[in-house]
Amino acid sequence: KYEKIWLFFGIGSLFVFLTIIGVSAFAQGNQPPSCLTTIDPEKVDETPPFNKPGLVKTGDNEYQLNIVASAFAYTPNQIEIPKGAKVTINVTTKDVIHGFEMAGTNVNMMVEPGYVNSFTKTFNKTGQYTIVCNEYCGAGHHMMTAKVKVV
Ligand code: CUA
Known part of the structure:
Protein backbone atom coordinates (compact mmCIF):
# COMPACT_ATOMS: atom_id res chain seq x y z
CA LYS A 1 0.00 0.00 0.00
CA TYR A 2 2.79 2.43 0.94
CA GLU A 3 4.63 1.45 -2.21
CA LYS A 4 1.76 2.74 -4.30
CA ILE A 5 1.88 6.10 -2.55
CA TRP A 6 5.63 6.41 -3.15
CA LEU A 7 5.22 5.39 -6.75
CA PHE A 8 2.59 8.06 -7.14
CA PHE A 9 4.88 10.72 -5.63
CA GLY A 10 7.77 9.56 -7.77
CA ILE A 11 5.86 9.77 -11.03
CA GLY A 12 4.23 13.01 -9.92
CA SER A 13 7.51 14.77 -9.15
CA LEU A 14 9.06 13.48 -12.37
CA PHE A 15 6.15 14.93 -14.28
CA VAL A 16 6.49 18.32 -12.53
CA PHE A 17 10.25 18.32 -13.21
CA LEU A 18 9.83 17.58 -16.92
CA THR A 19 7.17 20.26 -17.20
CA ILE A 20 9.51 22.87 -15.69
CA ILE A 21 12.31 21.88 -18.09
CA GLY A 22 9.94 21.93 -21.04
CA VAL A 23 8.45 25.31 -20.19
CA SER A 24 11.81 27.00 -19.54
CA ALA A 25 13.35 25.55 -22.71
CA PHE A 26 10.37 26.76 -24.69
CA ALA A 27 10.49 30.22 -23.12
CA GLN A 28 14.21 30.58 -23.75
CA GLY A 29 13.98 29.22 -27.27
CA ASN A 30 11.55 31.95 -28.17
CA GLN A 31 13.83 34.85 -27.39
CA PRO A 32 17.46 35.27 -28.39
CA PRO A 33 19.99 36.12 -25.66
CA SER A 34 19.85 39.79 -24.72
CA CYS A 35 23.44 40.35 -25.87
CA LEU A 36 22.45 39.82 -29.50
CU1 CUA B 1 39.05 33.07 -39.28
CU2 CUA B 1 38.17 35.26 -39.68
Whole structure:
Protein backbone atom coordinates (compact mmCIF):
# COMPACT_ATOMS: atom_id res chain seq x y z
CA LYS A 1 0.00 0.00 0.00
CA TYR A 2 2.79 2.43 0.94
CA GLU A 3 4.63 1.45 -2.21
CA LYS A 4 1.76 2.74 -4.30
CA ILE A 5 1.88 6.10 -2.55
CA TRP A 6 5.63 6.41 -3.15
CA LEU A 7 5.22 5.39 -6.75
CA PHE A 8 2.59 8.06 -7.14
CA PHE A 9 4.88 10.72 -5.63
CA GLY A 10 7.77 9.56 -7.77
CA ILE A 11 5.86 9.77 -11.03
CA GLY A 12 4.23 13.01 -9.92
CA SER A 13 7.51 14.77 -9.15
CA LEU A 14 9.06 13.48 -12.37
CA PHE A 15 6.15 14.93 -14.28
CA VAL A 16 6.49 18.32 -12.53
CA PHE A 17 10.25 18.32 -13.21
CA LEU A 18 9.83 17.58 -16.92
CA THR A 19 7.17 20.26 -17.20
CA ILE A 20 9.51 22.87 -15.69
CA ILE A 21 12.31 21.88 -18.09
CA GLY A 22 9.94 21.93 -21.04
CA VAL A 23 8.45 25.31 -20.19
CA SER A 24 11.81 27.00 -19.54
CA ALA A 25 13.35 25.55 -22.71
CA PHE A 26 10.37 26.76 -24.69
CA ALA A 27 10.49 30.22 -23.12
CA GLN A 28 14.21 30.58 -23.75
CA GLY A 29 13.98 29.22 -27.27
CA ASN A 30 11.55 31.95 -28.17
CA GLN A 31 13.83 34.85 -27.39
CA PRO A 32 17.46 35.27 -28.39
CA PRO A 33 19.99 36.12 -25.66
CA SER A 34 19.85 39.79 -24.72
CA CYS A 35 23.44 40.35 -25.87
CA LEU A 36 22.45 39.82 -29.50
CA THR A 37 21.28 42.65 -31.74
CA THR A 38 20.54 42.18 -35.39
CA ILE A 39 22.15 44.11 -38.25
CA ASP A 40 22.02 43.88 -42.05
CA PRO A 41 25.43 42.41 -42.96
CA GLU A 42 25.37 44.20 -46.32
CA LYS A 43 24.86 47.58 -44.69
CA VAL A 44 27.42 47.35 -41.88
CA ASP A 45 29.43 50.27 -43.33
CA GLU A 46 26.38 52.53 -43.19
CA THR A 47 24.98 51.39 -39.85
CA PRO A 48 25.99 53.27 -36.71
CA PRO A 49 28.14 52.67 -34.77
CA PHE A 50 29.91 50.51 -37.36
CA ASN A 51 30.04 53.28 -39.97
CA LYS A 52 32.76 54.75 -37.73
CA PRO A 53 34.44 51.76 -36.10
CA GLY A 54 36.80 52.31 -33.20
CA LEU A 55 36.86 53.38 -29.57
CA VAL A 56 34.19 55.84 -28.43
CA LYS A 57 33.98 57.42 -25.01
CA THR A 58 30.50 56.94 -23.56
CA GLY A 59 30.97 58.07 -19.97
CA ASP A 60 33.33 58.52 -17.09
CA ASN A 61 35.93 55.84 -17.80
CA GLU A 62 33.42 54.03 -19.98
CA TYR A 63 33.98 53.25 -23.60
CA GLN A 64 32.47 51.45 -26.53
CA LEU A 65 34.77 49.61 -28.90
CA ASN A 66 33.06 48.92 -32.20
CA ILE A 67 34.82 46.49 -34.48
CA VAL A 68 33.97 45.20 -37.93
CA ALA A 69 35.29 41.80 -38.92
CA SER A 70 35.62 40.80 -42.56
CA ALA A 71 37.76 38.34 -44.45
CA PHE A 72 40.54 38.64 -43.35
CA ALA A 73 40.86 41.64 -41.06
CA TYR A 74 39.40 43.57 -38.18
CA THR A 75 38.63 47.27 -38.52
CA PRO A 76 40.33 48.95 -36.75
CA ASN A 77 43.28 46.63 -36.20
CA GLN A 78 45.36 48.88 -33.90
CA ILE A 79 43.48 49.92 -30.79
CA GLU A 80 44.60 51.93 -27.77
CA ILE A 81 42.63 51.69 -24.56
CA PRO A 82 43.30 53.86 -21.51
CA LYS A 83 44.15 51.87 -18.39
CA GLY A 84 41.15 51.36 -16.10
CA ALA A 85 38.62 51.78 -18.89
CA LYS A 86 35.43 49.77 -18.83
CA VAL A 87 34.98 48.81 -22.45
CA THR A 88 31.93 47.33 -24.12
CA ILE A 89 33.17 45.58 -27.22
CA ASN A 90 30.62 45.34 -30.04
CA VAL A 91 31.57 43.24 -33.01
CA THR A 92 29.89 42.23 -36.24
CA THR A 93 30.90 40.84 -39.62
CA LYS A 94 30.26 41.84 -43.22
CA ASP A 95 30.69 38.39 -44.70
CA VAL A 96 31.17 35.01 -43.02
CA ILE A 97 31.43 33.73 -39.47
CA HIS A 98 34.58 34.85 -37.70
CA GLY A 99 35.93 34.49 -34.20
CA PHE A 100 36.99 37.21 -31.80
CA GLU A 101 39.35 36.02 -29.13
CA MET A 102 41.50 38.36 -27.11
CA ALA A 103 44.37 36.05 -26.28
CA GLY A 104 45.08 35.78 -22.56
CA THR A 105 41.72 37.22 -21.49
CA ASN A 106 38.18 35.94 -21.04
CA VAL A 107 37.05 37.79 -24.18
CA ASN A 108 36.01 35.15 -26.69
CA MET A 109 33.08 35.67 -29.03
CA MET A 110 31.72 34.23 -32.21
CA VAL A 111 31.03 36.84 -34.88
CA GLU A 112 28.05 35.98 -37.04
CA PRO A 113 26.73 37.84 -40.07
CA GLY A 114 23.49 39.59 -39.17
CA TYR A 115 24.28 39.91 -35.46
CA VAL A 116 26.17 42.19 -33.12
CA ASN A 117 27.92 40.41 -30.29
CA SER A 118 28.91 42.32 -27.18
CA PHE A 119 31.17 41.80 -24.21
CA THR A 120 32.14 44.21 -21.46
CA LYS A 121 35.56 44.14 -19.86
CA THR A 122 37.52 46.46 -17.60
CA PHE A 123 41.19 46.79 -18.48
CA ASN A 124 43.01 47.33 -15.20
CA LYS A 125 46.53 46.54 -16.35
CA THR A 126 48.69 48.10 -19.02
CA GLY A 127 49.90 45.75 -21.69
CA GLN A 128 49.31 44.39 -25.14
CA TYR A 129 46.75 41.94 -26.34
CA THR A 130 46.31 40.21 -29.65
CA ILE A 131 42.87 39.62 -31.07
CA VAL A 132 42.71 36.47 -33.14
CA CYS A 133 40.07 34.87 -35.29
CA ASN A 134 39.33 31.41 -33.96
CA GLU A 135 36.71 30.34 -36.49
CA TYR A 136 38.01 29.10 -39.82
CA CYS A 137 36.90 31.71 -42.34
CA GLY A 138 38.96 31.02 -45.45
CA ALA A 139 42.42 31.21 -46.95
CA GLY A 140 43.55 34.20 -44.87
CA HIS A 141 42.13 32.99 -41.58
CA HIS A 142 45.50 32.61 -39.87
CA MET A 143 46.46 36.21 -40.74
CA MET A 144 43.35 37.71 -39.23
CA THR A 145 44.53 39.56 -36.14
CA ALA A 146 44.42 42.94 -34.41
CA LYS A 147 46.46 44.54 -31.66
CA VAL A 148 45.13 46.13 -28.49
CA LYS A 149 47.34 48.30 -26.31
CA VAL A 150 46.28 49.27 -22.82
CA VAL A 151 48.19 52.43 -21.91
CU1 CUA B 1 38.17 35.26 -39.68
CU2 CUA B 1 39.05 33.07 -39.28
